[in-house]
Amino acid sequence: MATVTAVLHRGVVDSDEPILCADDLGVLRGDGVFETINVRQGKAFLLDEHLARMANSALRMEFELPDRAEMAELAEQALAAWRERGTGEAALRLVATRGREHGGPLTVFATIDPVPRARILPRRDGLRLVTASLGVDADARGRAPWLLGGVKALSYASMMSVLRWAKSQGADDALWVSADGYALEGPTSSLVWLDGDTLCTTPVSTGILPGTTSAFLLGNAERIGLRTAERLIAVEDLVKAEGIWLTSSVRGVAFITSIDDQSVAQRPDITAELEKLAGFEVPS
Numbered sequence: 001m002a003t004v005t006a007v008l009h010r011g012v013v014d015s016d017e018p019i020l021c022a023d024d025l026g027v028l029r030g031d032g033v034f035e036t037i038n039v040r041q042g043k044a045f046l047l048d049e050h051l052a053r054m055a056n057s058a059l060r061m062e063f064e065l066p067d068r069a070e071m072a073e074l075a076e077q078a079l080a081a082w083r084e085r086g087t088g089e090a091a092l093r094l095v096a097t098r099g100r101e102h103g104g105p106l107t108v109f110a111t112i113d114p115v116p117r118a119r120i121l122p123r124r125d126g127l128r129l130v131t132a133s134l135g136v137d138a139d140a141r142g143r144a145p146w147l148l149g150g151v152k153a154l155s156y157a158s159m160m161s162v163l164r165w166a167k168s169q170g171a172d173d174a175l176w177v178s179a180d181g182y183a184l185e186g187p188t189s190s191l192v193w194l195d196g197d198t199l200c201t202t203p204v205s206t207g208i209l210p211g212t213t214s215a216f217l218l219g220n221a222e223r224i225g226l227r228t229a230e231r232l233i234a235v236e237d238l239v240k241a242e243g244i245w246l247t248s249s250v251r252g253v254a255f256i257t258s259i260d261d262q263s264v265a266q267r268p269d270i271t272a273e274l275e276k277l278a279g280f281e282v283p284s
């Protein structure tokens with residue numbers, strides 16, 4: 001049961017209350033969009049950026065989200081209820097489905113839950129990655145918009161599947177690699193690496209999801225003396241980088257310790273600066 005549940009135009013409801021019908025297209029086809037947002041001290045981090053990405057995801061799927069003010073109000077209703085329970089780190093989910101199969105309004109709701117300790121331990125312990133083929137070239141999704149590159153659609157079954165597969169291989173997470181050999185992103189996180197004094201990430205033209213966390217880090221990297229770049233990188237070059245991280249709103253900044261069992265270089269100094277820059281607490 002979610003700790004807090006709020007429904008558009010209704011506000012906070014009992015989290016035991018059913019809020020979806022059996023013919024909701026979000027359930028039947030994963031036909032909808034979502035965002036997961038870091039909550040600290042009772043406030044949503046980078047809310048505007050998440051709302052903008054969510055509206056864009058919906059547009060790409062040819063439906064229109066309620067306007068920004070309504071979505072922000074829904075988030076605030078959930079946050080107000082969460083603040084009554086405490087101020088620990090939490091995840092705010094915003095979900096909008098196309099609605100019911102035979103028409104009618106979108107289904108739009110928000111939930112907030114505490115972030116489980118296991119999700120944030122990689123900030124302290126790092127991650128072992130295993131590469132997984134996405135099956136298409138790095139430029140394929142740009143030419144095939146129906147593949148929904150750059151869209152945070154509800155259909156995350158293959159993301160969950162590759163995570164289970166990575167774990168079955170003894171790794172902690174996967175790294176999507178294009179058919180032509182470029183490292184792209186994690187199934188639920190963005191790829192960031194260090195080349196000299198340049199903090200790099202993958203170009204959005206590859207169809208990766210534009211990460212709010214990676215954008216924040218690159219947008220503020222100058223404050224820690226780093227330049228930034230968006231670059232394509234082959235896996236064989238990535239393993240030679242001076243530091244590699246997966247970043248996301250819930251996970252924060254997780255450093256990589258190995259890729260396909262090959263140890264990679266680590267920069268604990270930069271890891272600490274990046275966590276601090278984006279305000280992620282490192283668990284003890």
Ligand SMILES: Cc1ncc(COP(=O)(O)O)c(C=O)c1O
Binds near residue numbers: 185188209213
């Ligand atoms: C595929 C994918 N890439 C990247 C990210 C990281 O995005 P953000 O930093 O906005 O959480 C996510 C987040 O869930 C994701 O699902």
